Each structure stands twice: as structure tokens, then as C-alpha cells.
Amino acid sequence: MEKQPDDLGKTDVTPTYENLYSDRSRTMKASEIRELLKLTQRPEIISFAGGLPNPDAFPVEPIKEIVQDLLKSDSKRILQYGSTQGVPELREEISKRLKNRWNMDGDPDNVLITVGSQQGLELLGRLFLDPTSTIVMEAPTYLGALNAFAVYEPRVSSIPLDDHGLDVDKLEEYLVNLQKHSVNLKFIYVVPTFHNPAGVCMAESRRHKLMDLSHEYDFLIVEDDPYGELRYTGEPLPTLKSLDKEDRVIYLGTFSKTLVPGFRIAWSFGPKPIINKMEIAKQAMDLCTPPFTQHIAKEYLRRGYIDEHLKTIISIYGNKQRIMLKAMDEYMPKEHIRWTKPEGGMFLWATLSDGMDSTEMFTDAIAENVAYVTGKSFFADDAGQNCMRINFTHPGDEKIVEGVKRLAPVIEKWGDKVRKMKDDTGSEVIQGV
């Protein structure tokens, strides 16, 4: 049967979307880590890859109680649209807690409620970054921050970390150089406490020095603190925001690790003019964060459940951290790998011998049913190939030991292989680390 004229060229003419995309989205690709993480979801895999809280530690009973009470007493409000800045009583509870617990001065108008801290990062990118802007990030740094800022195409300078956090002397050298070239630094992004992925804390003296540098070179500080409440050993450190006499710090906090991630409730706490601009930007983005889950978080603070619950999490996670460190010590081939010994948070950061590549090794690890996140995901450039991030909060206690036992021989095999290659070529002799 011949085609009717009406059909000619009419059906199955899918537009070529590629011609229509914006410049910024043309290069957008699914991140490699997402593809890797898909592999880690098989049930037989012991995954040290995710950054997930342990669901056994979710405060289900308090949530049940709160939701029932709220649906009885305040349903018309908690189920309706809310203000862009966030539920006022939640902002008040947060500012009170930040004051009482962390000595951070502010009131509810210093607080913007966001859909996860990720949205705080997105908003800061939007507010501050042009394609010519310069920012500093730690190396390694939080992968989600890299992604959030990348949309706005800044120049990212990386300053290395060591076991005591950001190397502030290297930062100072960099700032001197920047000033010579009359370049304006917009902000530095840091995770000073229980770093993701490195697990380390910025030493107190370095915190003071960073504040001094921010004054001297006139830049802002984005302090991302999702893990600050999760300390298992050692003494608390002051947040940068608590040392901030000049209103230069925007502090990002979240309920994802102290209540549950599934509510997506986080906050930005900063200078009012900035919070106000973030609010305006957020309005065009999603109107408001879900009032329903904001009200639950508010009651969770009001009823004082958070401190009780933190004790539980800290006990569970602290135990897992000890199990992990002990298993690493017992089973890992120390001539090929060293790792950080964090006092809190959710991650160890492991560094393999020079020449080893955690991405190459990944397929072998998956074959042994164990997973981690490859190190290079956490760098703005292509560094970190010989590193890996290891989570210890999500797997069950026995799984931690079993996972380390599975991973150790993979590392040994690749380490020996790389050493042999080096010996053969004679170019370099591994010293061990």
C-alpha cells in the first residue's frame, strides 16, 4: 500500500535534540562513579562504596510518633506550600542548636532550608560563579561539590590535604601568587571536620590560620559540615563559622546523617545578605523545600530526640570504625597501601603505592564481590588514581571484616604486579609506605 500524502514525513520524525541543547548541557555526561555504583548494588557485593547512613540506625519510632502527632494537630499547614526560606520554627530550632552546641551566632534569618546540602552548593554556584571565577577546593574534595560548581564553569584550584587537613601554608603560597596576578578569589570550599573522602580533620591552628587568610586576601569560606556531629574519639574542634568574626563563612549543615537522608532536609547558615539572595534563587528553582519533612525535622529537634539518637549512631558507627581499622590493620598488605585513621565521619581514605590504579583494580574487586569508590572521582584534575574511598557506616559488622578480607588480596596482587613491572624496567624501586 502506498503512503498517503498526509503521512509523508509526518510520523517518526523525532527531532534531533542535540541541536537544541544549551552549550553547558552538551558536554553533560553521567559520571563514571554513578556507573560504577550501579555495579555495587548486586546483593552479593559487600560495598564500601556508598556514602549511606546505616538504615538500622534510623529513628523509626520517633518519626512514627511525630508524623502521627503532626497529621492530627497541624495537617493543614504541614501539607500546604511553605515559604521559600523554610519553616520559621525549624529555622529557629536550627539557629538555637548551632548557638548552644557549636557556639555559632545567628538567628532564624541566617538560615535557609534546602533540599539536601547539595542544593546549598548549587545555590552558591549560581550566586557567585561566572565562567571566569576562581575558587579553591581541597584535593581530594567532595565529588558532589565538584559537580555542583562545574555547571558554572569556574577555574578550580586544588590545595592538598594531609592528615591534619588542608595544607594552609600551600594555600598561602597560592594566595600570594594569585594576588600577584590580581586575581580575585571568590571562595574556598572545605570539609574541615571528618572530610569526605579523606576522613581527616583540619587542625585547630590551621582553622585559625585559614580565617586569618580569608581576612587578609578577602575571600569567603564555604564550610560543608555533614559529619561534625559524628565524632567517635578525640576532642571536638571549633567550626570555622564559630571563629568567623567578619561574616565570611557560609556553613552547610544537614539532617541526612543525624536524622534520615530520605527527608532531604539541610540548611545553609550564613550572612543575611547572602542567605537572602540564595532564597531568591531557590524560589525560581523549586519554590520551597517540602514543608512536610521540614515539620518532622523541627519536632525532632524540639522534642530533644536528636541528642539521644546521636548517642545511638555514634555508638554504632564508632564500633564499625574500630572494626574497620582493626581489619585493615590485620589483613591489608601494608607495603602497598596506607590509610587515614579518622576520629569520626563515615570514610577512610586509602593511598596505594605509586603506579597502582584503583580504577584498573576495580573489575577485580567486583569479581571478588567487594566495592569501593575510585580515588580520581574526588579530584578536579586527573589526580588520585592510586587512591580509594572506603565507607564503614553502611555494611554490617561482619561484612566489614569479610569485605576487607576480600579486598586485601586484590590489592596485594596489583601491588606485586606493579612492583614487578618497576623492578623489570629498573626505573624505580618501590620503598614501601
Next chain:
Amino acid sequence: MEKQPDDLGKTDVTPTYENLYSDRSRTMKASEIRELLKLTQRPEIISFAGGLPNPDAFPVEPIKEIVQDLLKSDSKRILQYGSTQGVPELREEISKRLKNRWNMDGDPDNVLITVGSQQGLELLGRLFLDPTSTIVMEAPTYLGALNAFAVYEPRVSSIPLDDHGLDVDKLEEYLVNLQKHSVNLKFIYVVPTFHNPAGVCMAESRRHKLMDLSHEYDFLIVEDDPYGELRYTGEPLPTLKSLDKEDRVIYLGTFSKTLVPGFRIAWSFGPKPIINKMEIAKQAMDLCTPPFTQHIAKEYLRRGYIDEHLKTIISIYGNKQRIMLKAMDEYMPKEHIRWTKPEGGMFLWATLSDGMDSTEMFTDAIAENVAYVTGKSFFADDAGQNCMRINFTHPGDEKIVEGVKRLAPVIEKWGDKVRKMKDDTGSEVIQGV
């Protein structure tokens, strides 16, 4: 006491944030409508201003039941992080409903769950718009879409509406002209069913013509449909997406009006390559929509509660619409104002005589304790000064009548005043409309 050297220039040196803002955010301002809406929150005000569902119509009991069940059976999952694309079972329920109820073909991978449809708009702006891009919007159009797209600085061309929706002949003239100048149209944004703010529906013949034009001139269509389920009289119309043979339509739907706004659960339903790009963009923006409220929405569909509840809302809102239209007819000075007679949705759109200005009139209306949204908020240019949007779903039934009674004399006063000025100058004689 003299200042110590350490203090010199150290304290109270608040940075001048203005120097640090990005170009795009430097011009960001709180919208005028937000400031106006703040005035309308006083309890003595009868507000026709908001776009809020009526909280008396919230399905509180079904939500209670669902939340209790989910916290019992599935707490570890609903309280954890989720995938960026959204809970798979929710995406499946949505694609099934779109097929069965609206004859829209697709599967769960055509669906992305977003934090309100507003986030869908934001993502589409990010994906498609460069500062040089051309898009078409209706005039008037949804204010939130204007704001979402404005961030990406497109050239917005406005095509007028009449009582039968978008004037597709004017659109065609415009497209011919655009083609002459070799300009590429990215997309047209439309609210074809129960338009916000105009309340009207695009006639079926115009829908077909719009689809034909999208083929001929090769552009995409963003179909925003928050109110399609809220029909009080007349016959259903096909969605543009259901007429879409070439995968050119991105359809935005939401639970904000059919369940509750406080969960912030909406969806984009479109071509898989576009949904996939939107997902990647969303990941950098907020990682995921709250799984907790997604799971509630999923159960709401699964248990078949939505259709029962829609009957309730339609009965309540349909009654309010009749009350509103009757009161308008009875009390409004028809020589100064005409209005649309919508068959569904949440709004009437009123047009005042030439020369009248709904913004000037606003203070008087507030003095009489009644509020509306000024018309010019809904235009990309400065048009619509003699228009206003009137919501009828949120106020109580008696308040609707009382509010119209308060508003009518304000309109009469300003109408008479403007007519007198015109008579005095002799420049023009109002004909009445």
C-alpha cells in the same frame, strides 16, 4: 584605651559581598509579587491572590494510613537516599496512569521525579537555554516559568491568548518571520488546560495546529499541566503529549493539586534522551527528590485513592467556581471589568478597562481587606497592567462572596476615575467591554 595592633582592621570587617556575586545574580531581586503576597497574609484579608489548594480538601486520613503502613513495612528504604530519577515504582504508577487516563504512551524511563514542577522548568532551562536562545511563551503566562527561564537569559517572545487559548495563527505568523531571520526556536512553553493565570483551555483544533507547527518549524513543546484533572464542567480535551507522534513534547505533571503541595512531588514525562539529561543535571542540583514523600505518592496511586479524592476536590472546587462566577456577575461593575469563565482549574483572569492599573488599585483593595495578583506579573514585558488574577479555590465559600463585594466598589471607583480623566482630556471615550 588604645587599640591593640592585633585588633587593627581585624574585627567588623564584613566583606563587600557585592564584588563577589556572579553577573547573573547581581540583578536578582525579590519579585514584586512576593512583596505583595506578604501583605495578603493578614488574617482579616480575604485573599484571591495565592494559588493554593484548599487545605480542607487534603486527604489527611489516607495519608495517615499510608505513612503508618510504610513506616512499618519499608522504613529502611523510604528513609534512605534514593535514585536521582526517582522511586521506580512511583515512575511506573505514573506512566500507567498517564496511559490509562490520558492516552499518553511511555514507560517508567520516560519519567523523572522532581521537587515540584518548578524544578522541571529549572532543568529545562538549564538543558536548552543559552543567553542567545529564543523561546515562545503565552501572554499572559505562568509567573514561575518566567522566573525559572529568566535565569538562563533567553529571548522570550510572547504570543497572546484569547478565550480559546493560544492564538496559533499569530504563532504561525511569528514562526514564518523567525524562519526568515534564520532563528532557531528552542521550545514553546504552554499551559493548555485551565491556564494559569487565564483559566482558559486551548481549543482542540488549536492543539492539533500547534502540533503541526512544531513539526513544520522543528521545535519542542513544554506542556505544563498542573490543573488538567480539575475539570468542573465541559468535556475533557486531549493533552498535547497524547497527540505527540514525534516525541516533541515534555509534559509536566504534579501531585501538588491532586494530593498535597507539601510533599513537593511532581514529574517530567518526555523523550528518554531528554529525561536522561535532566536526570544528570538534577543530580548536581539536589541528588534526589525526597524518597519519603515519593513513596507516599506511590501508595496513593497504587491504592486507587486518587480517583476517589479527585471526586471530592472537583465537587468542592466546582462549587467554589460557581459561587465565584455568580458573585462576579452580581456585584462587579461590568462597564469596567470582564473576566474569563473557566471550566476548571483555580483561576479567573479579569481585564479592566483601558487605562486602569491593577497595581495602583492594589493599595485600595488591601485597605478594603481583599487581595488579588496584579496582571503585569504574568507578562515577559510590561503588559497586563489592567489585568488581575483571581483565585477561587482557597477562600471559604462565604468569603468568596464577601471578597467580591469588597473588591467591586474599588474597581468601580478606579474605573469611574479613569473614565472621568479620559472624558476631561477628551482623548478617548471608553466604550465599555
